[in-house]
Each structure stands twice: as structure tokens, then as C-alpha cells.
Amino acid sequence: MASPATLNPTDIDKIQNLRSAVSSLTQISENEKSGFINLVARYLSGEAEHVEWSKIKTPTDDIVVPYETLAPLPEDAAKTKELLDKLVVLKLNGGLGTTMGCTGPKSVIEVRNGLTFLDLIVLQIESLNSKYGCKVPLVLMNSFNTHDDTLKIVDKYTNANIEIHTFNQSQYPRLVVEDFLPLPCKGQTGKDGWYPPGHGDVFPAFKNSGKLDHFLSQGKEYIFVANSDNLGAIVDLSILPLVPRRCVCVTPKTLADVKGGTLISYEGKVQLLEIAQVPDEHVGEFKSIEKFKIFNTNNLWVNLNAIKRLVESDALKMEIIPNPKEVDGVKVLQLETAAGAAIKFFDNAIGINVPRSRFLPVKATSDLLLVQSDLYTVDDGFVIRNPSRANPANPTIELGPEFKKVNNFLSRFKSIPSIIELDMLKVSGDVWFGAGVTLKGKVTINAKSGDKLEIPDGAVIADKEINGAADL
Numbered sequence: 001m002a003s004p005a006t007l008n009p010t011d012i013d014k015i016q017n018l019r020s021a022v023s024s025l026t027q028i029s030e031n032e033k034s035g036f037i038n039l040v041a042r043y044l045s046g047e048a049e050h051v052e053w054s055k056i057k058t059p060t061d062d063i064v065v066p067y068e069t070l071a072p073l074p075e076d077a078a079k080t081k082e083l084l085d086k087l088v089v090l091k092l093n094g095g096l097g098t099t100m101g102c103t104g105p106k107s108v109i110e111v112r113n114g115l116t117f118l119d120l121i122v123l124q125i126e127s128l129n130s131k132y133g134c135k136v137p138l139v140l141m142n143s144f145n146t147h148d149d150t151l152k153i154v155d156k157y158t159n160a161n162i163e164i165h166t167f168n169q170s171q172y173p174r175l176v177v178e179d180f181l182p183l184p185c186k187g188q189t190g191k192d193g194w195y196p197p198g199h200g201d202v203f204p205a206f207k208n209s210g211k212l213d214h215f216l217s218q219g220k221e222y223i224f225v226a227n228s229d230n231l232g233a234i235v236d237l238s239i240l241p242l243v244p245r246r247c248v249c250v251t252p253k254t255l256a257d258v259k260g261g262t263l264i265s266y267e268g269k270v271q272l273l274e275i276a277q278v279p280d281e282h283v284g285e286f287k288s289i290e291k292f293k294i295f296n297t298n299n300l301w302v303n304l305n306a307i308k309r310l311v312e313s314d315a316l317k318m319e320i321i322p323n324p325k326e327v328d329g330v331k332v333l334q335l336e337t338a339a340g341a342a343i344k345f346f347d348n349a350i351g352i353n354v355p356r357s358r359f360l361p362v363k364a365t366s367d368l369l370l371v372q373s374d375l376y377t378v379d380d381g382f383v384i385r386n387p388s389r390a391n392p393a394n395p396t397i398e399l400g401p402e403f404k405k406v407n408n409f410l411s412r413f414k415s416i417p418s419i420i421e422l423d424m425l426k427v428s429g430d431v432w433f434g435a436g437v438t439l440k441g442k443v444t445i446n447a448k449s450g451d452k453l454e455i456p457d458g459a460v461i462a463d464k465e466i467n468g469a470a471d472l
Contacts, residue, residue, distance in 0.1 A: 059264060084132055121383070123380055203311055234358070421439075
């Protein structure tokens with residue numbers, strides 16, 4: 001927490017006025033109020049400033065360990081069970097599916113074969129518990145946006161071979177830029193007055209919920225934290241023996257990931273670097289896949305006792321990410337932190353450069369097309385890439401706004417095309433796909449304005465640009 005001495009008189013007044021205003025907010029706890037004030041004080045003291053570019057170094061293999069150098073899995077199933085019995089799996093479940101045209105938590109969007117993200121996560125952990133006779137629990141960190149719906153949904157897993165816990169991340173008021181007062185104090189009493197302060201809040205929120213102490217009392221020692229929409233974020237038994245060292249998983253960066261955070265060596269420690277921290281003149285360099293060859297998957301493996309110690313000593317001062325927004329014409333500010341940024345506070349922390357298969361996020365319907373296609377299969381909840389595809393990279397897929405919402409996307413395909421040999425697909429306009437379509441190489445399909453373009457059943461399209469029915 002920034003001390004008052006680090007603030008100028010104007011900022012001290014801002015904090016005092018803010019503290020007074022926040023004290024009247026009855027919707028949030030005292031922990032949330034103090035956490036919010038501390039975050040704002042740190043921001044005003046200059047802690048959101050950019051890193052010193054000249055101090056950045058590329059991490060060596062002893063800091064970011066290549067996955068292929070990890071020791072093989074222990075053959076003794078009893079040893080694996082012993083490790084798993086110390087593990088807790090936590091999924092970040094605060095996001096809504098609104099960008100894909102869905103209501104409620106994003107984790108309940110159907111991904112494949114009628115199974116949602118949450119169904120697949122539960123199946124994966126059930127499979128581990130059944131195979132090894134262990135008791136790995138699942139914890140969902142919800143936001144105020146997803147809490148009520150999630151509680152209704154988890155009821156369906158009552159008879160599953162898995163113990164499910166939920167808790168809420170913090171709820172902070174949006175700051176009005178003009179006078180630095182909380183938006184809810186200006187009459188905005190609905191959800192638009194509030195925000196969840198990024199997934200960096202996972203550690204204090206987990207501790208404040210009582211769940212951390214609960215699991216420590218059960219003999220749990222480690223936690224695996226990952227986004228609920230990353231289908232590649234599984235409990236990797238090769239990484240499990242390394243968890244005492246505290247790990248963050250990274251993967252080779254592609255042109256699709258140029259805005260993603262990366263791991264660097266900074267003043268002798270491994271550290272996350274996010275684009276928001278990069279000076280404007282170095283943003284191009286940051287996006288380069290030549291200098292920064294890895295990026296953060298947001299898969300973290302950390303020690304529960306270390307989390308407890310760091311939260312209780314108020315040591316987790318992660319870099320602050322200012323996120324400006326506008327609500328009903330009012331300019332507001334959200335101050336957020338990223339979970340991966342905590343890695344520099346854990347002793348002996350390392351990165352692990354995992355295969356690309358460990359990063360399979362579904363952020364848009366173009367990603368949904370990939371995972372619903374023959375490029376993947378599902379086994380016990382695990383989404384497995386088809387070995388028939390020779391190219392290690394996935395196809396690049398760009399779908400027009402007609403495909404943005406899940407319902408519209410699904411209605412435009414009689415069945416998902418075969419894309420095993422596809423390199424690139426770009427679709428724009430009023431395009432409809434028949435059943436059994438196969439796409440290969442580089443394919444562009446463009447329906448002219450006002451025209452409806454139907455791709456017939458069984459069509460095979462290879463390295464072709466289609467601008468109308470005559471091109472089929």
C-alpha cells in the first residue's frame with residue numbers, strides 16, 4: 001500500500017474524499033473497501049508507471065524451462081495420487097458470454113457435443129479422481145456478474161465424483177475520472193457502477209473467502225489456477241512435481257498473440273510484462289515475435305502457504321493496469337491487476353514453456369469453429385488435437401459479424417466443415433454452409449452485399465477465393 005508520504009497534497013485530498021465516499025457503500029465488505037482504497041492510492045503514487053525498457057532481459061532456460069526437459073511421469077500411481085491429493089484446481093469464472101451473444105457466465109456456453117466449458121472441466125477432474133482414487137476439488141472464482149447463475153448451474157453436479165466450491169472475487173466501484181469519486185455515489189446503483197478488478201484479485205479474494213484456510217486445514221498444499229475458457233488448461237501431471245517452485249505457464253507466441261503478456265527477466269527476477277506497461281515507443285517491439293517469443297497462458301501453479309503468507313503481509317503489489325471506460329456518457333476508470341504478475345513475489349518462481357496444446361482459449365465463434373471441427377476430439381473432458389493434421393499451428397479463421405453470436409454462428413452451418421488441411425479461412429457477408437463441406441489451404445468466401453451465398457452439401461474448396469455462386 002502506498003503511504004501518504006508518497007502522494008502529493010492534491011492526491012491526499014482525493015484519497016481522503018474517496019475513503020469517505022466509499023465508507024457509505026453498503027454493497028461491499030470492509031475488505032473490499034480497504035482493498036479498493038489501497039489500489040487507488042498505489043495508482044496515484046505512480047505505481048502504474050511503465051517499466052524501464054533497458055532493464056528487460058530475455059529469460060534463460062533455467063528461468064523459463066522448456067517443457068520437453070521436464071522429468072517423465074512417475075510410473076508409481078501411488079506417488080501420483082499422493083501429489084494429486086495435495087492439489088486444488090481453481091478456475092477463473094467471472095466472465096460473461098455477452099461478446100458471443102450469450103447471457104450468463106461464459107463457462108456455460110456449449111463447446112462441443114452439448115458439453116459446456118464447465119462440463120468439460122468437471123469431467124476432466126472426475127477422470128483424475130476416478131483413475132487415481134484421489135480427491136482433487138474444483139473451485140470457481142465468480143464475479144458479481146456470474147455468481148447467482150453459477151450457483152444454480154453447479155447443482156447439476158451434485159452426484160459427480162468431485163467436490164465443487166465457489167467464492168466471489170472483489171467488487172469495486174468504478175471511479176469517475178472528473179472528480180475521482182465512486183460512480184455508485186453518483187446515483188448509478190446498478191451493476192454498471194461496479195467492476196471486478198481483474199484476475200490478479202484471485203489471491204486476496206481466495207484468502208478473504210475462507211477457502212484458502214479451509215483447504216490448508218485439509219492438507220492441501222498447491223493450487224492450479226487457469227481461465228475457465230481455456231480448453232487446454234488441464235492438470236498436467238508432468239508439471240505437478242515442480243509445483244514447490246511456483247510456476248507460470250507460457251507458450252510460443254504467434255501473430256495471433258501479439259497483445260498477450262510475456263515473461264521477462266527484470267532486476268534478477270522472472271516477471272510478467274503486459275502491453276499496458278509498455279512505453280508507447282516500444283509497443284511495436286513488444287508485439288514482435290522475434291524479441292518476445294513466448295506469452296503468458298495465465299496457467300499458474302502455486303503454493304497455498306505462500307499465498308497465505310503474501311496476502312497476510314500485503315506483499316502482492318502487482319502492476320496496476322488502468323482500464324478507461326465510459327458509462328452513460330460518464331468517463332470512468334477501472335484499476336485492475338493480472339494474476340500472472342504475482343509470480344515475481346513467489347520465491348524460486350519459474351516459467352514453463354508448454355506446448356501450444358496447453359493454450360486453447362475460446363474467445364470468439366472463430367475459436368468455437370476450431371474446437372467443434374474434426375481438428376479436435378473430446379475424451380473424458382480433455383480436448384485432444386487430431387494427430388492427422390501435419391501443421392503444428394491451427395488454421396487462421398476470420399468470420400464476419402454475421403457469425404459473431406453463437407446462435408447465428410450455429411444456424412449458418414448444417415454441420416461444421418472438415419478443416420484438417422485448412423491454413424486460412426476468411427468469411428464475410430451472408431454465407432451459409434451445407435453439410436459435409438471440406439476446406440483446404442487458403443479459402444476466402446465473400447458474399448456480395450444483398451446476396452445470400454450457400455455452400456452446397458459435400459463441397460470441397462481448396463485454395464480458392466469465392467465471391468459468388470458462379471465461383472463454386
